[in-house]
Amino acid sequence: MKLNELRDNPGATKKRMRVGRGPGSGKGKMGGRGIKGQSSRSGVAINAYEGGQMPLYQRLPKRGFNKPNQKHFAVVNLGMIEKFIEAGKIDAKAEINEDVLISSGLVRRKLDGIRVLAKGEAKSALNIVVTGASKPAIEAVEKAGGSLKVAEALKPAE
Secondary structure (H helix, E strand, O other), rough: HHHHHHOOOOOOOOOOOOOOOOOOOOOOOOOOOOOHHHHHOOOOOOOEEEEOOOOOOHHHHOOOOOOOOOOOEEEEEHHHHHHHOOOOOOOOOEEOHHHHHHHHOOOOOOOEEEEEEEEOOOOOOOEEOOOOEEEHHHHHHHHHOOOOEEEOOOOOOO
């Protein structure tokens, strides 16, 4: 097989329909858009407009509230920290803070801080300092002989 012998499979590509190119094309004159009206004009389409009927997004009930200044935390499980220690990516003897977790590749970005959860188990005595942690995570680390401190998140200068 040579480069000049390469072909698409039959039926893999389809010629595009050129509308408005005369009566012989089958899509001439109005180009399949009908006669007059909004849909026959170019560049006009109102999304979610249902011809005067109350649109679906207005008919359905609204619930809840999205807090505009809510905090988003990067989540880390104890089991994953332990896995990275076993792989040699994190030093268990040194303090494990947010910068260490990011540089090891366990967390991609800090967001508003890193929160440790108790999924998995802490086998070694770890010294962790993060923005947030669940109560079971703190208990699990202390039970293994380590410490998990929750540092106050650095607030941007106002």
